[in-house]
Amino acid sequence: DAKTTQPPSMDCAEGRAANLPCNHSTISGNEYVYWYRQIHSQGPQYIIHGLKNNETNEMASLIITEDRKSSTLILPHATLRDTAVYYCIANPSGGSNYKLTFGKGTLLTVNP
Amino acid sequence: GAGVSQSPSNKVTEKGKDVELRCDPISGHTALYWYRQSLGQGLEFLIYFQGNSAPDKSGLPSDRFSAERTGGSVSTLTIQRTQQEDSAVYLCASSPARRGGLNNEQFFGPGTRLTVL
Numbered sequence: 001d002a003k004t005t006q007p008p009s010m011d012c013a014e015g016r017a018a019n020l021p022c023n024h025s026t027i028s029g030n031e032y033v034y035w036y037r038q039i040h041s042q043g044p045q046y047i048i049h050g051l052k053n054n055e056t057n058e059m060a061s062l063i064i065t066e067d068r069k070s071s072t073l074i075l076p077h078a079t080l081r082d083t084a085v086y087y088c089i090a091n092p093s094g095g096s097n098y099k100l101t102f103g104k105g106t107l108l109t110v111n112p
Numbered sequence: 113g114a115g116v117s118q119s120p121s122n123k124v125t126e127k128g129k130d131v132e133l134r135c136d137p138i139s140g141h142t143a144l145y146w147y148r149q150s151l152g153q154g155l156e157f158l159i160y161f162q163g164n165s166a167p168d169k170s171g172l173p174s175d176r177f178s179a180e181r182t183g184g185s186v187s188t189l190t191i192q193r194t195q196q197e198d199s200a201v202y203l204c205a206s207s208p209a210r211r212g213g214l215n216n217e218q219f220f221g222p223g224t225r226l227t228v229l
Binding site for chain 1: 116143145147154155157160168171203205207217218219220221222223
């Protein structure tokens with residue numbers, strides 16, 4: 001699986017958009033970009049995934065660059081409950097893609 | 113709707129004892145996964161069940177670890193002769209049937225925090 005790189009921490013003001021970057025310059029054509037988050041003392045929570053088109057759901061938007069070497073997760077109106085560690089992973093379709101492996105992620109702190 | 117549940121939420125045991133951790137997946141989910149997360153560490157895959165297929169046990173760290181899934185639903189992770197290095201949060205996840213090889217999102221339970229003294 002392609003390695004991903006994320007900043008260790010970010011701050012965001014409550015009500016503002018949180019834009020979390022992820023670099024995946026070695027991503028291969030069959031690898032999807034997945035985002036999960038983990039709120040303190042809870043299990044990880046799936047957020048969104050995409051291949052090459054931008055995606056949006058009720059939680060967030062995912063913007064993937066045309067060359068697919070990086071992506072940005074956008075939380076449009078961050079709340080205090082969005083404070084969590086956010087993980088970006090590149091996960092292939094098929095094979096053993098069910099083995100999720102998280103790196104260090106980005107600790108997003110939403111401030112009042 | 114009900115999510116993935118795990119029990120107990122916390123377990124303290126003495127070195128050398130056996131422990132059983134339980135996972136109730138989301139109803140209808142055919143795939144079930146066990147992971148563990150040590151303090152400050154990432155997620156470590158342990159085992160994967162998919163329907164009636166043979167489980168992928170490749171992540172189990174030693175033969176002291178075993179897991180079973182009865183009736184395609186509830187799963188139990190058993191650790192025999194626990195060691196202090198087994199202390200971690202054990203997470204269970206489930207997902208619906210895989211479509212076209214794409215790994216569906218995994219829904220995680222709250223975890224069981226195991227402390228081996």
